[in-house]
Amino acid sequence: MDIETIVKKLNLKVRSASDRLKNNVTGGYTGDLLSDVMANSHEGDIWITRQVHQNIVAIATLKEHAGIILVNSCEPATDTLEKAVKENVPIMVSNLPAFELTGKIYNLLAEKK
Amino acid sequence: MKIKVCATETENSLYKNSFYIEGGNFSDAGTVSTRIKSILKNIGLPNDIVRKSAIICYESEINIVSYARRGKINLTVTPKTVEIEVVDEGPGIPDIELAMQQGYSTANQQIREMGFGAGMGLHNIKSYSDIFNISSEVAKGTFLKMIINTQ
Amino acid sequence: MKLREVKEILKADVIVGKESLDMEVKTAFGADLMSDVLAFAKAGSLLLTGLATNQVIRIANVLDIAAIILVRGKKPLAETIDLAKKLQIPILTTKYILFETAGRLYAEGIVGCLEKVEN
Numbered sequence: 134m135d136i137e138t139i140v141k142k143l144n145l146k147v148r149s150a151s152d153r154l155k156n157n158v159t160g161g162y163t164g165d166l167l168s169d170v171m172a173n174s175h176e177g178d179i180w181i182t183r184q185v186h187q188n189i190v191a192i193a194t195l196k197e198h199a200g201i202i203l204v205n206s207c208e209p210a211t212d213t214l215e216k217a218v219k220e221n222v223p224i225m226v227s228n229l230p231a232f233e234l235t236g237k238i239y240n241l242l243a244e245k246k
Numbered sequence: 247m248k249i250k251v252c253a254t255e256t257e258n259s260l261y262k263n264s265f266y267i268e269g270g271n272f273s274d275a276g277t278v279s280t281r282i283k284s285i286l287k288n289i290g291l292p293n294d295i296v297r298k299s300a301i302i303c304y305e306s307e308i309n310i311v312s313y314a315r316r317g318k319i320n321l322t323v324t325p326k327t328v329e330i331e332v333v334d335e336g337p338g339i340p341d342i343e344l345a346m347q348q349g350y351s352t353a354n355q356q357i358r359e360m361g362f363g364a365g366m367g368l369h370n371i372k373s374y375s376d377i378f379n380i381s382s383e384v385a386k387g388t389f390l391k392m393i394i395n396t397q
Numbered sequence: 398m399k400l401r402e403v404k405e406i407l408k409a410d411v412i413v414g415k416e417s418l419d420m421e422v423k424t425a426f427g428a429d430l431m432s433d434v435l436a437f438a439k440a441g442s443l444l445l446t447g448l449a450t451n452q453v454i455r456i457a458n459v460l461d462i463a464a465i466i467l468v469r470g471k472k473p474l475a476e477t478i479d480l481a482k483k484l485q486i487p488i489l490t491t492k493y494i495l496f497e498t499a500g501r502l503y504a505e506g507i508v509g510c511l512e513k514v515e516n
Contacts, residue, residue: 160496161496161500162494162495162496163427163494163495163496163499164429164447164494164495165361165428165429165430165433166359166361166429166447166448168359169429169447169469173469173494181496183364183428183430183433184364184430185349204514205433205437205514206513206514206515207349210349228513228514228515229509229512229513229514230426230427230437230509230510230511230513230514231427231428231495231499232425232426232427232445232499232502232503232509232510233503233508233509233512233513235427235495235496235499235500235503236499236500236502236503236504236509237503238500239496239497239499239500239501239503239504240500240503240504243500243504272452273451273476275451275452275455276451276452276455276456276459277455279455279459280455280458280459280484283458283459293440293461297440297459297460297461300458300459300460301435301459301460304435304455304456304459305432305435308431308452360431360448360450360452361428361429361430361431361432361434361446361448361450361452361453362430362431362432362452363432364430364432364433365432366430366432366433366435366436367432369436370432370435370436373436
């Protein structure tokens, strides 16, 4: 499933790299501890977090995540957004809390399998 | 936001006590809030008031442990309010407006890996209070006063 | 749903609160940031987190959280388990990551403890 499908179905706001929405999402990772995400997430994951710090872009790039979704209507910090544009990492924003958003994406990915 | 100076002595307080908190002691952080919660519960206040007060105390306690050398929480329960004063000895806050902004934090990596320091604390305290007042002096400390209406 | 069913869905182990497995739960909140938990989690919800510190127990107590579900196979230290026993907060631990834990519970009908957050 590509990011665009998730964006449309869950009404996400795209904040960066709108030309990368064809990125394939193969799984998901929900977490706010950067060291945990760095250690345990996988390539192709859509990362669900409420961290808005610029380090999230570096982690998403290193781990080759499909993209980042910020929950609770959290907006990326200015330097985070600049970095995401430069590194071409898609950042989306949802007004849902992490539990609900994760549940919905989990179901979308499960349907697809 | 300013509040009037309350002459608490003239009001008949149902409960009044001070609780002392040591800076830097993360394993005991929250002990005071747990105690305050059970005190408020025993007084017979409604659950949502107890919860709000406990959250305010907890965030304040974490702030003291994270940033100050030591501090205390003065708790006063009157027939109509719960008043929480938080006084610390520490670095103080140079720019209160900035510190009140959601997402602003000076927390170090250790604090962040424990799940704090996301720049939400003061904002949470304010949003759970009916009246919120903050003042600070750099290199001296910070003073918070929160009032929760119980009626 | 009963906490017992949550345990089965997540193939979880009960660390504290074997006597609480008949408790009814309907809602959940998932986060590793304790300030978010304090801002948004509601009384009676499950708290899903990857942090197994004393602070998680204290916060659960402050907020009247129904039970803590530790993800990624996290196990608290003995001191933290004692605190949870003292404050009577059930703790379950599952090997699933938070994404899988939230996904499975949501698929079985547990909903978020708040619908959305508007700024």
